[in-house]
Structures are given as structure tokens and as C-alpha cells.
Amino acid sequence: MSEEREMITGIEVPIYLKYHFTAGEATARFLSQVRQGKLVGQRCPSCNNVYLPPRGSCAACGVATTEEVEVADKCTVESFTIVYIPIPGNPIQPPYVIANLIPDGANISFIHLLSECDNDTVHRGQRVQAVWKPQEEWDYAMDNIRYFKPLDEPDVPSESIGKVPVTGWEV
Amino acid sequence: MKDIAIVSFAQSDCVRNAGAKNEVELIMPVIKSALGAAGLSTAQDVDFTCSGSCDYQQGAAFAFVLGVDALGAVPPIKESHVEMDAAWALYEAILKIRMGHADSALVYGFGKSSPGELPTVLSQQLDPYYLAPLWVDTVSLAAMQARMMLDQGVMEEADMAAVVARSRRNALANNPHAQLKGEVAVEQLLAEETWVSPLRKHDCCPVSDGASAMVLCTVEKAREWGKPYAVISGIDHRIETHNLGARDLTRSVSTEQAAAVAGVSDGAIEVAEIYAPYSHQEIILTRALGLGSETVVNPSGGVLAGNLMMASGLSRIGEVAQRIINGDIKRGLAHATSGPCLQHNLVTVLEAA
Numbered sequence: 001m002s003e004e005r006e007m008i009t010g011i012e013v014p015i016y017l018k019y020h021f022t023a024g025e026a027t028a029r030f031l032s033q034v035r036q037g038k039l040v041g042q043r044c045p046s047c048n049n050v051y052l053p054p055r056g057s058c059a060a061c062g063v064a065t066t067e068e069v070e071v072a073d074k075c076t077v078e079s080f081t082i083v084y085i086p087i088p089g090n091p092i093q094p095p096y097v098i099a100n101l102i103p104d105g106a107n108i109s110f111i112h113l114l115s116e117c118d119n120d121t122v123h124r125g126q127r128v129q130a131v132w133k134p135q136e137e138w139d140y141a142m143d144n145i146r147y148f149k150p151l152d153e154p155d156v157p158s159e160s161i162g163k164v165p166v167t168g169w170e171v
Numbered sequence: 172m173k174d175i176a177i178v179s180f181a182q183s184d185c186v187r188n189a190g191a192k193n194e195v196e197l198i199m200p201v202i203k204s205a206l207g208a209a210g211l212s213t214a215q216d217v218d219f220t221c222s223g224s225c226d227y228q229q230g231a232a233f234a235f236v237l238g239v240d241a242l243g244a245v246p247p248i249k250e251s252h253v254e255m256d257a258a259w260a261l262y263e264a265i266l267k268i269r270m271g272h273a274d275s276a277l278v279y280g281f282g283k284s285s286p287g288e289l290p291t292v293l294s295q296q297l298d299p300y301y302l303a304p305l306w307v308d309t310v311s312l313a314a315m316q317a318r319m320m321l322d323q324g325v326m327e328e329a330d331m332a333a334v335v336a337r338s339r340r341n342a343l344a345n346n347p348h349a350q351l352k353g354e355v356a357v358e359q360l361l362a363e364e365t366w367v368s369p370l371r372k373h374d375c376c377p378v379s380d381g382a383s384a385m386v387l388c389t390v391e392k393a394r395e396w397g398k399p400y401a402v403i404s405g406i407d408h409r410i411e412t413h414n415l416g417a418r419d420l421t422r423s424v425s426t427e428q429a430a431a432v433a434g435v436s437d438g439a440i441e442v443a444e445i446y447a448p449y450s451h452q453e454i455i456l457t458r459a460l461g462l463g464s465e466t467v468v469n470p471s472g473g474v475l476a477g478n479l480m481m482a483s484g485l486s487r488i489g490e491v492a493q494r495i496i497n498g499d500i501k502r503g504l505a506h507a508t509s510g511p512c513l514q515h516n517l518v519t520v521l522e523a524a
């Protein structure tokens with residue numbers, strides 16, 4: 001009489017691979033300057049758009065970007081979302097606002113947190129500025145900026161979002 | 172059915188470590204160069220683009236999407252990707268053109284293998300129930316294959332060393348992008364210690380970073396552009412089971428089948444570029460392809476001189492196409508492989524117009 005065996009319905013096979021990841025030459029230059037408290041993007045020689053953070057190419061033109069351009073830490077809200085669901089491992093407690101922000105002097109947005117704001121009145125075109133960590137805590141990372149907070153400036157109209165010069169928004 | 176022409180090819184140097192460069196920074200120069208040689212300026216000048224890469228190599232999810240930043244991929248671009256060697260991206264582009272959905276295409280492949288431990292990373296391409304959990308690396312599997320060949324007497328260690336010596340010599344003479352090249356005698360190679368027995372280090376292709384790119388189109392389009400070209404007269408690919416125990420590892424049945432369909436034996440083969448990551452695999456493949464002494468095998472040195480995972484297969488095709496475009500030869504074949512122990516093989520026959 002053969003022994004009854006329990007059917008195997010699943011196996012656990014953890015995968016663990018180790019990598020020495022590199023950010024890319026353009027991004028590495030960007031992060032070195034973030035370490036110094038500066039936001040430095042790159043300009044496309046073909047369409048003149050300034051990218052931040054730079055990837056080394058203009059995604060629209062497919063050409064290398066080499067000219068470095070320092071942009072402001074004042075930004076315009078291009079779009080945003082209010083997060084109500086806690087994300088495991090994320091220390092930030094909901095509800096919080098994440099936004100696509102376009103710095104003055106750049107043309108493409110990056111994502112960061114908005115805080116010190118009324119979540120219900122956050123809006124597209126709103127003007128915000130970076131709140132930096134103390135200098136001694138700066139590292140090669142965008143969270144040198146704790147978050148962005150609203151500025152007391154008039155809104156940027158839709159058609160001008162992404163076209164604000166590095167000198168700032170003047171009505 | 173429309174005849175398809177390869178009009179240009181470009182490949183980067185094979186380097187052990189491309190440093191900080193990301194995928195975009197690896198791809199952009201070869202795309203620029205391939206487009207330029209075809210008389211084009213941007214990816215918008217072709218009807219279709221397709222890339223080949225594998226995110227596991229650099230350990231970055233969606234690296235293939237980020238790679239598109241090198242193109243200028245804005246609408247109405249038609250863009251696609253294969254998680255395979257770019258030789259299969261070429262195959263997709265050929266189907267696209269033959270179906271009449273495009274007249275021209277840009278194909279590129281890139282690999283940044285230096286961030287990880289490639290032989291171990293590649294263990295994850297094995298079947299997920301029996302082999303991948305054992306973490307069998309590609310070098311060990313190739314060593315097992317070589318051992319079977321030695322035990323069956325279908326080759327000797329000196330035959331393997333002869334493949335390596337010829338690769339190094341050809342790379343020195345013909346391949347400015349090679350990572351490994353030089354004059355080395357068979358006796359010298361055999362005097363070295365084994366690494367994963369019976370393989371010595373030099374029996375294994377090096378780990379390389381880099382990219383390659385190609386422009387292809389209908390023959391009518393190539394004439395319109397006024398560029399010299401090579402015609403793809405046959406292409407086919409076949410795959411064998413993932414169960415290594417069910418395969419005869421000492422031969423490559425899938426290569427034999429693909430070669431027959433691609434029409435390899437319809438004429439003399441002057442040059443064959445073969446994707447053989449291990450020296451003994453070149454012996455298996457030259458037999459499977461039915462090549463004799465009239466064929467020059469791997470004039471570039473093949474991938475023993477530098478292996479851009481996910482671009483090397485496309486580069487084999489490019490190497491042969493370039494020789495036809497330059498007017499050096501009239502007919503040649505290129506082979507690409509994928510998977511452990513030559514599991515999946517693609518054969519392309521190229522001819523002068």
C-alpha cells in the first residue's frame with residue numbers, strides 16, 4: 001500500500017540579485033549639484049527646453065543635452081494629487097499632496113511633496129518654493145528639499161505654466 | 172513579399188564597464204551614427220523603431236522605457252521592444268515591413284551588464300520551478316555542455332583553444348570595437364588553468380557594456396535614398412525546450428532547422444558571423460550550419476572578443492551586412508542565440524543586391 005502524499009500546491013523561491021547601480025552621467029552631475037543645494041538642469045540644443053532632473057538627452061528631440069542651466073527653487077504646480085492611502089514603508093502620513101512642479105527656468109516637471117498648505121485649495125498654476133533641510137544634512141538626493149510650500153504670489157495662467165523664466169513670475 | 176534591405180549599422184566599443192553612463196547615454200551615439208549613415212537625421216525619419224534589451228542586466232526596472240529617451244519618441248512614432256536580443260527586434264521590424272505597416276525601421280539593442288553578476292543574473296532565465304531555484308549560472312551550464320562533447324569525443328580541448336586563438340587574431344585585425352584581441356598560440360591557451368572545468372576563462376565571452384543600431388527598409392526605399400545596401404534573403408528562428416535534460420546539448424537542432432528555412436545552403440557562404448558565447452558552442456554551430464573551410468567564420472572575432480548581451484545578435488547581422496555594403500563579399504550568414512546552451516537560435520542569410 002503506497003503512502004498518501006500531500007499535494008504540493010506552491011513553492012517559495014526568493015530571488016536576490018546584487019547590483020552596483022549608477023544613475024547615469026547627466027543625473028550624476030545633477031545629484032552632485034543637489035548636494036551643494038543647487039538645482040541644475042540641462043538645455044536641449046534643438047528645442048531649448050530645460051530638463052530637470054536631466055537624463056542626458058531631450059526625450060522629444062532625441063539629441064544629447066550638454067549645456068547646464070541653474071534653475072530656481074521656486075516652482076509652479078503643473079498638476080497634483082492628494083494621497084489618502086497609506087503606502088507601506090512610507091513614513092509620510094496621509095493625506096498628503098504630491099505634485100508635478102516646474103521650476104522657474106525649466107520647462108519640464110519633476111515630482112515632489114507639497115506641505116504647509118491647505119490640501120483643499122491646492123491648484124494648478126499655484127506658486128510654491130522649496131523648504132530645504134539644514135545644510136549639514138544635504139546628500140546626493142532630492143529629499144535635501146523636505147517639501148515645497150505655497151508662495152504668496154499670483155497664479156501662473158495655464159498657457160504660461162512651464163514657461164516661467166529663472167528670474168521668476170511677474171504679472 | 173517585399174524584399175528587405177539593411178542600409179546601415181553602428182556599434183559601440185565593447186567595454187567591461189561603461190561607468191556612470193545610463194542606457195540613453197549608451198544608445199544615443201550608435202543611433203545617431205546608424206541614422207547618419209543612412210542619410211537620416213532623427214527616428215521620425217523611419218516608420219518604425221524596435222529595441223532589444225533586458226532590465227535584469229542592469230537591475231533597473233523599465234530601463235527599456237527610459238532608453239526611448241534616446242529616440243525623440245513623440246507621436247506619431249511607432250515604437251516597440253523585445254525583452255530579447257535586438258536580432259529579434261530586427262525580426263519584428265521585418266514582419267512589420269512585410270505586412271505593409273512600415274517601409275523603414277530603426278532597430279537597436281543595448282546592454283549594461285557591468286552592474287550585476289551576469290552569469291548569476293542569467294540563471295533567472297531558466298525554468299522557474301526546477302532550475303532557476305538552484306541558481307544554475309550560465310557558465311556552469313556551458314561547462315556541462317562542453318564536458319558532454321569532450322566525453323563523446325566530438326571535439327578536443329585543443330579545438331576549443333583554436334577557436335579562441337582565431338577569435339583574438341581576427342579581432343586584432345578587423346574589429347576596432349573588440350574588448351579582447353591579440354596574437355595567442357593554442358599551446359599558450361591550453362597551458363592556462365581551467366576556470367569552470369573544462370572551460371578556461373578564455374573559452375567564455377567577456378562581460379561587456381555597449382549598444383548597436385541598424386537601419387533597414389524595403390529595397391525600393393533604399394534605392395530612393397540612394398544608399399548601398401545588403402538584402403535579407405532569408406531569416407528564421409527556432410527554439411528548443413527549456414528542459415535541458417530533454418535536449419541533445421552536443422548539437423543545435425534549432426539552428427539546423429532555422430538554417431534550412433533561411434536557405435543557407437542555396438549558395439556559397441563567404442562569411443559567417445556566429446553568436447557563440449563559449450568556444451565549444453562555435454564548434455556546435457559551425458556544424459549545425461553546415462559550414463566548411465570555404466567560409467570565413469567570425470572575422471570580427473565574434474562575441475569571444477566582446478559580448479554586448481541583447482545587442483550581440485544584431486551586431487552579428489550588422490557585421491555581415493556591413494561587409495556586403497562595403498562590397499567585400501556577396502553572400503554571408505549571421506546567427507544569433509538566446510537562452511542557456513544555445514536554446515533559441517536565429518539564422519539570417521544576407522546577399523548583395
Ligand SMILES: [Zn+2]
Nearest residue numbers: 044047058061
Ligand atoms: Zn529638444
